[in-house]
Every structure is written in C-alpha cells, then in structure tokens.
Amino acid sequence: xxxRRNLPLIxxxxxxxxxxxxxxxxxxxxxLKKLIEDxxxxxxxxxxxxxxxxxxxxxxxxxxxxxxxxxxRQVLVVVLIIGAxxxxxxxxxxNFPVLLAGRLMQGVTGAILPLCIGLVHENAGKERAPxxxxxxxxxxxxxxxxxxxxxxxxxxxxxxxxVFFASAGLCAVSALAIGGLLPRSxxxxxxxxxxxxxxxxxxxxxxxxxxxxxxxxxWGWASPLPLAALAIGVLLTLWWWRAxxxxxxxxxxxxxxxxxTIAIGSAVTALVAMSTLQITVFFxxxxxxxxxxxxxxxxxxxxxxxxxxxxxxxxxxxxPLGGWLAARGGGRFALIAGGGVTVAGWLLWFVMDVDSFPxxxxxxxxxxxGTTMLFSVAPTIIAQASPPERISEISGLLTVIRxxxxxxxxxxxxxxxxxxxxxxxxxxxxxxxxxxxxxxVIAALCTAAVLTALALPRQHPPQEQP
Numbered sequence: 001x002x003x004r005r006n007l008p009l010i011x012x013x014x015x016x017x018x019x020x021x022x023x024x025x026x027x028x029x030x031x032l033k034k035l036i037e038d039x040x041x042x043x044x045x046x047x048x049x050x051x052x053x054x055x056x057x058x059x060x061x062x063x064x065x066x067x068x069x070x071x072x073r074q075v076l077v078v079v080l081i082i083g084a085x086x087x088x089x090x091x092x093x094x095n096f097p098v099l100l101a102g103r104l105m106q107g108v109t110g111a112i113l114p115l116c117i118g119l120v121h122e123n124a125g126k127e128r129a130p131x132x133x134x135x136x137x138x139x140x141x142x143x144x145x146x147x148x149x150x151x152x153x154x155x156x157x158x159x160x161x162x163v164f165f166a167s168a169g170l171c172a173v174s175a176l177a178i179g180g181l182l183p184r185s186x187x188x189x190x191x192x193x194x195x196x197x198x199x200x201x202x203x204x205x206x207x208x209x210x211x212x213x214x215x216x217x218x219w220g221w222a223s224p225l226p227l228a229a230l231a232i233g234v235l236l237t238l239w240w241w242r243a244x245x246x247x248x249x250x251x252x253x254x255x256x257x258x259x260x261t262i263a264i265g266s267a268v269t270a271l272v273a274m275s276t277l278q279i280t281v282f283f284x285x286x287x288x289x290x291x292x293x294x295x296x297x298x299x300x301x302x303x304x305x306x307x308x309x310x311x312x313x314x315x316x317x318x319x320p321l322g323g324w325l326a327a328r329g330g331g332r333f334a335l336i337a338g339g340g341v342t343v344a345g346w347l348l349w350f351v352m353d354v355d356s357f358p359x360x361x362x363x364x365x366x367x368x369x370g371t372t373m374l375f376s377v378a379p380t381i382i383a384q385a386s387p388p389e390r391i392s393e394i395s396g397l398l399t400v401i402r403x404x405x406x407x408x409x410x411x412x413x414x415x416x417x418x419x420x421x422x423x424x425x426x427x428x429x430x431x432x433x434x435x436x437x438x439x440x441v442i443a444a445l446c447t448a449a450v451l452t453a454l455a456l457p458r459q460h461p462p463q464e465q466p
Contacts, residue, residue, distance in 0.1 A: 016177050017080065035160050076112065117383050130324075323377070
C-alpha cells in the first residue's frame with residue numbers, strides 16, 4: 001500500500017484520467033451540429049457516438065483483466081496513449097471513414113474507470129478505497145461539463161477538429177500524470193494458463209448485442225441485419241459463458257457473479273442504467289418540446305444544455321459523499337441513501353409543476369446528485385467484494401452491464417414517450433400523460449433498485465489501520 005502522504009497525488013492523477021474519459025464521451029455532443037453540417041448525414045455522424053460507446057463497453061472487462069494480469073498502471077498508460085493517437089487521427093481527418101476510425105480508437109478509454117478502481121485499491125488499500133473512489137469518480141462530472149461547455153467554445157471559435165486536438169492533449173497529460181505519479185503496478189501472473197480464446201469471444205458478442213439495441217430503432221427491430229447481429233452476438237456470449245464456466249482460469253470469469261454482493265450490485269446497476277441514467281434523454285426531449293404541447297418548455301438546445309450544467313457541477317460533491325457514507329456506514333447504507341435521493345428527485349415531477357427554468361434546474365440537481373451517488377457507490381461495493389487479482393476485470397464487467405442496460409433503457413423511454421402523442425400539423429410530440437407515465441416507470445425502477453439493494457449483506461464499515 002502506498003504511503004499516506006503520496007495518496008493525494010495518486011488520487012489527483014486518477015481524477016485527471018477520469019476527467020479525460022468523461023470529456024471524450026461528452027465532447028462529441030458539442031461538435032455534433034458542425035459535424036452534421038460538414039458531412040450532411042445525421043445517421044452516419046451518429047456512429048461517432050454509438051461506435052465509441054460500443055467499443056468502450058465491449059472491451060472494458062478485457063482491458064481491465066489485462067491490467068489485473070500485467071499491471072494496471074502500465075495498461076492505463078497504454079490506453080491513454082491509444083486514446084491520444086485516435087484523437088489525433090480524428091483531428092487530422094479529412095473524410096468520415098478516417099474520422100470514425102480515430103473515434104473508435106478513442107473508445108478504448110471506456111476502460112479507464114475499471115483500471116482506476118483497481119489502482120485505487122492497489123494504492124489506497126481496502127479501508128481507504130471507498131472515499132478515494134468517490135473522490136476519483138467526481139472527475140466524471142467535471143469531464144462531462146468540460147466536454148459540453150469547453151467543447152462548445154472550441155467548436156464555436158475554431159472547428160470540430162479542435163475538440164479532437166483538445167482530447168489528444170488531455171490524454172497526453174493524463175498519461176504523463178499516471179506514469180509520473182503512480183508507482184509501477186505489480187504483475188500478477190496467473191497460477192494456471194489463461195483461457196484467452198473464450199475470453200476473446202466476449203467482446204464481439206457484447207458489441208453485436210449493443211449494436212442491436214443501439215441501432216434497432218433506426219434500422220428496424222425486425223429487419224434482417226439487426227436480428228442477425230443480435231443472434232450472432234447472443235450465440236457468442238452464450239459460448240463465452242459456457243466456456244468461462246468450464247475453464248479453470250478463464251480470461252473473463254462469469255463465476256464471479258456467484259458472489260452475492262457482486263450479483264446484487266450488478267442487478268442494482270442494471271436497474272439504475274435503465275431508469276435514472278436516462279435523465280439526459282428524458283429532460284432534453286421535454287425541455288425542447290414546444291409550449292403548445294402543454295408538457296414542453298420550448299427551450300433551445302443551448303438553453304437545455306445550460307439547464308443541465310448546474311446539476312453536473314453539484315454532482316461533483318455527490319461522489320465523495322457516497323464514498324464517505326460507504327466508508328462510515330457500509331456500502332449497502334450508502335447505496336440505499338443514494339437511491340432514496342434519486343427516487344425523491346423523480347417524484348418531484350408530481351409534487352411541483354416543472355414549468356420554468358429554475359424548477360427544472362432544481363429537479364435536475366436532486367436527481368443527478370442521487371444518481372451520481374449510486375454511480376460511485378455501486379463500483380465500490382463490487383470492488384470490495386472482488387478478489388484483488390480480478391478487481392479491474394469485474395469493474396469492467398460492470399461497465400458492460402451499465403452500457404447494455406442504458407441502451408435498453410433508452411429504447412424503453414422513447415417507446416413510453418411515443419405511447420401517447422399530441423399533434424399539430426405534421427409535428428408530433430409526447431403528451432403530458434406520456435411524460436407523467438414515463439416518470440412513474442422510471443421512479444418505479446429506481447425504487448426497485450433500492451429494494452434490491454436491501455438484499456445486500458449488511459456490511460460493517462472497515463476500520464482503518466493506524
């Protein structure tokens with residue numbers, strides 16, 4: 001374990017890495033309008049978002065496992081270098097295929113969080129890990145805000161190429177901070193030969209399933225191509241599942257889910273991803289819907305983005321609070337507390353008439369605060385229950401679960417909102433009832449997440465050693 005005096009520098013370096021990962025995710029949203037203007041095809045440009053997320057989710061567990069085996073710090077530096085190279089390729093691109101290729105390389109930064117969680121445990125120890133993880137994950141809110149605000153300023157004053165140059169610079173700074181401030185991670189050679197073959201089936205299997213849930217709405221859910229992607233993805237995933245169970249040392253161990261804490265923590269994550277993590281999808285549609293719908297606020301896209309900014313900034317404090325509660329009262333208590341705040345935030349929809357800028361900002365702050373607590377506490381609980389030699393791998397699996405159920409949740413929300421519509425001429429928008437019903441479903445799923453968290457074993461908060 002690292003000397004206590006060096007821990008702030010280590011957490012600071014990991015915080016910068018987490019800012020980088022979130023910036024990479026959010027920055028493309030700021031550049032979206034300019035990219036569509038340049039390339040003229042919104043569906044094609046959308047792959048810069050979809051492809052990036054699919055790559056990140058598909059490889060997070062595998063890269064996490066490589067970090068567990070060959071040294072997390074070393075692998076994280078490689079991930080950041082790949083992200084920087086991908087950013088430069090996109091920044092210098094003059095056609096869409098090259099731009100997309102660079103963006104897909106950036107997708108490897110989806111493995112930053114699992115590696116950082118492993119590095120926190122490696123350097124802080126089990127006792128100090130909950131608070132340290134909370135502090136480190138607070139960088140996600142800053143990175144998202146920076147991606148939207150700073151990214152928007154760069155695009156407005158220069159071009160979309162500029163956000164990729166900024167991303168490359170941020171990746172380089174993060175790589176230097178990690179390489180310079182963290183001690184070299186020990187290699188943890190496996191006691192038995194690693195079953196690489198079955199593990200490598202995991203990434204394409206997950207990627208194809210994610211392609212179906214991400215693109216099925218545009219391509220048609222029953223169209224041959226999406227159905228073929230889903231079928232092949234499911235078959236590859238099932239083959240990986242059976243091979244992992246049969247192997248004495250699989251690359252990705254499905255047996256980890258036999259642990260009660262890991263299984264329940266993953267179930268809570270799935271419910272949270274389907275529900276409250278749809279906050280941006282729901283509120284963006286609601287805020288920009290016209291006033292004549294009697295549900296929308298008629299905001300411009302810019303004003304809708306500004307309305308979300310205070311919640312991003314206030315959420316910076318939610319992650320450390322979640323870590324502090326986990327360290328003092330146990331992860332189960334912290335998870336239930338975060339879930340309670342989240343449910344209360346969604347139920348504000350029925351308590352106050354969300355018909356103005358201040359009211360929507362207030363509700364977004366409450367929901368985002370509770371959601372960020374859940375986002376930081378669930379990985380802490382699961383990491384605490386994971387074998388030390390597989391922490392980053394299992395944290396990567398949690399990333400896969402989160403991305404998969406976010407895709408399912410996005411389709412659920414859009415379907416619920418389309419269930420009852422109002423029409424003016426050729427324009428159609430969700431009705432007030434559709435918004436109310438969607439909020440009720442989201443609040444119910446959040447409540448289910450809290451009730452599921454009650455099944456976690458009671459944890460005594462770890463006592464720090466002198």
